[in-house]
Amino acid sequence: MMYPDGMPTATQDAPDYTAEVARRTAHVFKNARNAITEQEWPHLAADIDSILRLKAARNAVVLAHNYQTRDIYHCISDITGDSLALARAATEVEADVIIVCGVHFMAETAKILNPEKTVLIPDPEAGCSLAESITAADVRALKAQHPGIPVVTYVNTSAAVKAESDACCTSANAQKVVEAMSASWGIDKAILIPDEFLAKNVAAETHVEIITFPGRCEVHERFTLDQVRRVRQAHPIAAIIAHPECPPEVVSEADFSGSTQGMADYIKTKKPEEAVLITECSMSSNLAAEYPDTNFVRSCHLCPHMQKITLEKVSNSLLTMGHEVTIDPDIADRARASIQAMLDIV
Ligand code: SF4
Numbered sequence: 001m002m003y004p005d006g007m008p009t010a011t012q013d014a015p016d017y018t019a020e021v022a023r024r025t026a027h028v029f030k031n032a033r034n035a036i037t038e039q040e041w042p043h044l045a046a047d048i049d050s051i052l053r054l055k056a057a058r059n060a061v062v063l064a065h066n067y068q069t070r071d072i073y074h075c076i077s078d079i080t081g082d083s084l085a086l087a088r089a090a091t092e093v094e095a096d097v098i099i100v101c102g103v104h105f106m107a108e109t110a111k112i113l114n115p116e117k118t119v120l121i122p123d124p125e126a127g128c129s130l131a132e133s134i135t136a137a138d139v140r141a142l143k144a145q146h147p148g149i150p151v152v153t154y155v156n157t158s159a160a161v162k163a164e165s166d167a168c169c170t171s172a173n174a175q176k177v178v179e180a181m182s183a184s185w186g187i188d189k190a191i192l193i194p195d196e197f198l199a200k201n202v203a204a205e206t207h208v209e210i211i212t213f214p215g216r217c218e219v220h221e222r223f224t225l226d227q228v229r230r231v232r233q234a235h236p237i238a239a240i241i242a243h244p245e246c247p248p249e250v251v252s253e254a255d256f257s258g259s260t261q262g263m264a265d266y267i268k269t270k271k272p273e274e275a276v277l278i279t280e281c282s283m284s285s286n287l288a289a290e291y292p293d294t295n296f297v298r299s300c301h302l303c304p305h306m307q308k309i310t311l312e313k314v315s316n317s318l319l320t321m322g323h324e325v326t327i328d329p330d331i332a333d334r335a336r337a338s339i340q341a342m343l344d345i346v
Pocket of ligand 1: 067103127128129130131156217218219220280303304305306
């Protein structure tokens with residue numbers, strides 16, 4: 001059977017890949033050719049076709065974090081980026097439904113910033129070791145222990161934790177927010193939680209005394225100085241780029257440290273011949289498809305929570321309108337105020 005536009009043909013392994021599915025998804029495959037192979041496409045196209053049709057029927061947009069797999073990131077998303085960029089972008093789109101391909105705190109952030117929209121997460125079990133490391137009660141205890149010191153909270157936290165905070169921050173603007181909050185409170189100290197490595201990396205760059213909390217990202221905490229040095233030895237021309245959730249000795253050894261957006265901007269502007277992203281693995285795959293002139297050395301770890309989101313779950317989510325994210329209105333209002341405090345600074 002001939003399929004249109006040079007599409008791969010059906011295989012016995014992918015019986016749902018019909019000529020009609022191939023025709024309807026031809027434009028997606030064309031755009032994703034750097035990310036998805038001809039061999040993979042027949043196994044993905046039926047789910048992608050179903051998602052595209054359900055999106056139109058539901059008037060839905062799909063937000064995909066930089067750590068999502070290639071099929072989600074390149075084939076079904078409307079907006080890609082880090083969690084805050086996704087949520088902010090979603091406030092500007094005309095849609096009734098937002099489906100978040102990311103982890104639970106990201107879906108909560110999308111709901112906080114888009115209270116009138118229906119926000120869905122395809123798998124409510126997609127959590128985050130960092131977000132789960134701290135509770136609202138922990139923040140209240142820290143405030144009682146350190147009165148008069150502003151609390152700056154990383155966006156990788158629950159709505160309840162954000163609600164207890166004076167300002168949020170991202171890994172890209174943490175230093176700026178900490179310095180602005182400490183200046184406005186008239187004290188040379190700030191509480192920066194919950195990621196102890198992000199806090200230590202910021203502390204190395206600022207005059208503000210940082211009080212932190214022992215939270216960690218289970219993906220970034222696994223990178224070691226020894227690993228980075230071995231990569232450097234094996235790939236001497238590669239630009240080594242580390243996420244600030246990595247241990248400080250890893251960040252110091254890197255050529256550049258930045259948020260996921262900062263990493264993408266580095267590749268876009270510096271155009272290194274070879275690069276190593278010390279972060280979640282899917283980020284390298286997604287950037288490799290966008291910047292084929294850079295060779296990405298894969299020295300990375302997968303986030304098991306991000307990997308819980310699959311095409312099949314996205315399709316089910318749109319079909320059943322599950323799993324809807326809801327937040328207590330008072331918590332949402334207070335969490336929104338801490339996000340707004342950040343936005344007023346940056
Ligand atoms: S990569 Fe780390 S911070 Fe991001 S979702 Fe996974 S566990 Fe959480």
